[in-house]
Amino acid sequence: MKVIKIDKKDWAGGIKKIQDSYRLFGPVKGEKFHDFKELAKGELPDLNFSNTRLSPKSIVYPQSEVMFEYSLDEKDPDHHIMKDAAKNYSPKAVLGIRPCDASAFLLVKRNFDTPEYKDPYWIRAYEATTFVGYACNNPCSTCFCTTAGSGPFNEDGLDILLTDAGDCWYAKAITEKGEKLLNTAGWNKDAAAGAVKKIESLKKEAEAKISSFVSTGELKNKKTTELYEAPFWEDVSFACINCGTCTYLCPTCWCFDIQDENSGCSGVRMKNWDSCMFPLFTIHGTGHNPRGTKLHRVRQRFMHKLKYYVDKYENGIQCVGCGRCIRSCPVNIDIRRVCEIMNSYDPKACECPVK
Amino acid sequence: MSGKVIKGGIKVQNPYMPYPVRIDEIITETEDRNLKTFKFVFLNPGDEDKFSYRAGQFAELSVTGKGEIPIGIASSPTEKGFVKFTVNKVGLVSSYLHSMKVGDIMGIRGPLGNSYPWDTLEGKNVVIIGGGFAFTTLRSSIVSMLDPANRKKFKDINVIYGARSPGMLLYRDELAAWERRDDIKMHITVDAANDPGWKYNVGFVPAITEKKAPKADADTYAIICGPPVMIKFTQPVLDKLGYGHDHIIMSLENRMKCGIGMCGRCNIGKEFVCKDGPVFTLAQLNATPREY
Numbered sequence: 007m008k009v010i011k012i013d014k015k016d017w018a019g020g021i022k023k024i025q026d027s028y029r030l031f032g033p034v035k036g037e038k039f040h041d042f043k044e045l046a047k048g049e050l051p052d053l054n055f056s057n058t059r060l061s062p063k064s065i066v067y068p069q070s071e072v073m074f075e076y077s078l079d080e081k082d083p084d085h086h087i088m089k090d091a092a093k094n095y096s097p098k099a100v101l102g103i104r105p106c107d108a109s110a111f112l113l114v115k116r117n118f119d120t121p122e123y124k125d126p127y128w129i130r131a132y133e134a135t136t137f138v139g140y141a142c143n144n145p146c147s148t149c150f151c152t153t154a155g156s157g158p159f160n161e162d163g164l165d166i167l168l169t170d171a172g173d174c175w176y177a178k179a180i181t182e183k184g185e186k187l188l189n190t191a192g193w194n195k196d197a198a199a200g201a202v203k204k205i206e207s208l209k210k211e212a213e214a215k216i217s218s219f220v221s222t223g224e225l226k227n228k229k230t231t232e233l234y235e236a237p238f239w240e241d242v243s244f245a246c247i248n249c250g251t252c253t254y255l256c257p258t259c260w261c262f263d264i265q266d267e268n269s270g271c272s273g274v275r276m277k278n279w280d281s282c283m284f285p286l287f288t289i290h291g292t293g294h295n296p297r298g299t300k301l302h303r304v305r306q307r308f309m310h311k312l313k314y315y316v317d318k319y320e321n322g323i324q325c326v327g328c329g330r331c332i333r334s335c336p337v338n339i340d341i342r343r344v345c346e347i348m349n350s351y352d353p354k355a356c357e358c359p360v361k
Numbered sequence: 362m363s364g365k366v367i368k369g370g371i372k373v374q375n376p377y378m379p380y381p382v383r384i385d386e387i388i389t390e391t392e393d394r395n396l397k398t399f400k401f402v403f404l405n406p407g408d409e410d411k412f413s414y415r416a417g418q419f420a421e422l423s424v425t426g427k428g429e430i431p432i433g434i435a436s437s438p439t440e441k442g443f444v445k446f447t448v449n450k451v452g453l454v455s456s457y458l459h460s461m462k463v464g465d466i467m468g469i470r471g472p473l474g475n476s477y478p479w480d481t482l483e484g485k486n487v488v489i490i491g492g493g494f495a496f497t498t499l500r501s502s503i504v505s506m507l508d509p510a511n512r513k514k515f516k517d518i519n520v521i522y523g524a525r526s527p528g529m530l531l532y533r534d535e536l537a538a539w540e541r542r543d544d545i546k547m548h549i550t551v552d553a554a555n556d557p558g559w560k561y562n563v564g565f566v567p568a569i570t571e572k573k574a575p576k577a578d579a580d581t582y583a584i585i586c587g588p589p590v591m592i593k594f595t596q597p598v599l600d601k602l603g604y605g606h607d608h609i610i611m612s613l614e615n616r617m618k619c620g621i622g623m624c625g626r627c628n629i630g631k632e633f634v635c636k637d638g639p640v641f642t643l644a645q646l647n648a649t650p651r652e653y
Contacts, residue, residue, distance in 0.1 A: 073377055074378070076425050076426065078426050086425040086426075086466040086467060086468075087404075087468070088378060088468060090375075117622075117623055118623060120622065122621070122622075122636070123623070123636075124376070125377075125623055126375050230630050230649065230650065231648060234630070261624060262619075262624050262625070264618045264624070265428065266425070266426050266428050268426050273425075273426050277377075280624070282625065287616075288616050288627075288652075291455070291616075292451065296652040306652075310625075314631035317631045
């Protein structure tokens with residue numbers, strides 16, 4: 007696909023044109039942190055950031071989403087019957103998403119778009135969205151994307167990859183969806199012959215700046231029950247306070263709850279983000295809880311991302327190496343360290359010699 | 362599931378949308394009044410055909426304004442015109458359901474999960490071992506196997522079913538009717554009976570299993586469904602009788618929401634109890650974390 011050169015003077019005008027046809031989302035700075043927001047008409051995304059504090063998953067998968075509406079008033083002819091809530095699946099674009107976060111959607115898609123069942127809300131919102139990626143010229147110290155199946159210039163899951171070339175932007179159209187957005191913006195100036203080379207060299211530089219890594223090659227060969235029963239979970243989970251921050255800001259965590267919320271004689275049934283860190287997530291009606299201790303819950307989070315997902319889909323780990331959980335964990339639990347422990351675990355090495 | 366979404370011109374089912382149903386009959390099953398059987402009829406013609414199920418599957422009962430609960434289907438696919446569920450009064454939704462009355466409108470979503478492995482069980486001896494109120498999908502199985510069109514597909518059928526007391530047994534009229542048949546061997550038991558007219562077994566399920574269950578062979582499968590304590594003490598008995606772990610079939614329960622393998626809470630290792638189960642062989646369970 008072709009590379010377009012966008013002069014910085016044409017940036018704001020193009021964005022305005024995009025907003026005529028798309029609901030546009032982009033990073034906006036709050037008091038301290040950047041997060042993705044829907045941009046008001048004429049508002050520009052603030053691309054002066056390394057990554058947002060929260061992942062952009064809510065653009066496709068809102069934290070709370072109404073599925074159905076109902077009436078509890080027996081005078082209504084359709085009382086107690088679920089009705090589809092009104093939805094807006096008009097075209098959306100997210101501008102400035104980092105490549106790791108865009109590839110995260112592909113991992114999550116395996117959960118919501120299965121051969122047997124399709125989650126219509128996730129799928130339709132995903133399909134309505136055009137992903138305009140923003141290549142990372144300067145990855146952070148907690149980024150380990152290159153060994154987690156992604157990378158600072160990774161194109162998986164993107165429709166366009168934007169590269170900041172200093173005096174101009176290069177926009178590489180990756181899909182037809184991406185080309186359409188570039189046309190809408192009126193960005194149509196083919197880049198000079200050197201652009202591809204320039205992007206390639208920026209990519210190499212960025213990849214060379216990644217300073218942390220995970221090894222994942224042995225995970226699939228480990229026995230689930232041996233990893234599960236390994237003694238290291240006590241140490242890994244010791245400091246955890248089950249706050250759920252890691253799952254909340256993770257781009258690949260998708261767990262949810264379903265709740266009815268009534269207001270007078272009507273109400274809605276909705277999906278809400280949930281977290282494996284909370285005891286209520288799994289407690290039975292009887293009070294029995296199969297994941298009743300924090301060790302169970304911490305183990306579930308890491309086993310899900312680094313073992314169950316690996317075995318279920320045979321397509322790598324359920325992590326893109328964005329590093330958010332490492333940066334925001336209040337007790338410094340580090341998925342890179344846990345991954346190393348799991349990947350190199352040898353149950354025999356832990357056995358005490360029989361005397 | 363009834364909701365339709367248009368996707369690229371193709372109609373896609375919305376797996377979260379329940380079929381609307383009306384409560385047609387409510388039967389109080391047990392002397393403690395904590396178990397009721399609800400018979401539902403579908404409001405929309407055609408939904409019953411879409412809700413085509415096999416014994417061992419479950420559904421989400423959707424009580425509008427309260428939420429959903431995953432409950433095993435107690436009716437048999439051979440019974441037409443309605444579906445039946447026996448519900449223990451435990452939490453928010455089940456307690457509210459117990460206060461509902463005939464004629465009330467709610468929803469059911471399903472059928473969900475796999476089923477007992479009927480293809481494997483065809484031509485085999487089947488030993489059903491149940492305890493307490495975990496007899497619902499076993500009732501579905503028995504009614505289905507005893508159907509004139511199906512009975513010849515199975516060899517011997519043994520049923521060991523126990524409850525705390527005679528008044529805590531589910532489906533007592535049907536149990537009595539099955540006792541009178543000669544094509545099914547019933548071994549009903551209670552932990553204790555103060556009824557002098559009690560003419561069946563007295564003793565815990567594991568002990569009765571040891572006495573009455575047929576010896577293991579390649580053609581004999583055991584299906585166990587019951588409280589954890591019953592399973593814990595019955596499994597060694599089956600081991601002793603020589604049952605291989607791939608010949609012991611169990612149905613699990615876990616907290617569920619979506620029922621379609623997406624919401625993330627009911628997994629045991631990489632398997633979802635809702636979608637990959639709820640029925641597993643003991644051999645399969647031996648290879649997964651025991652988070653149930």
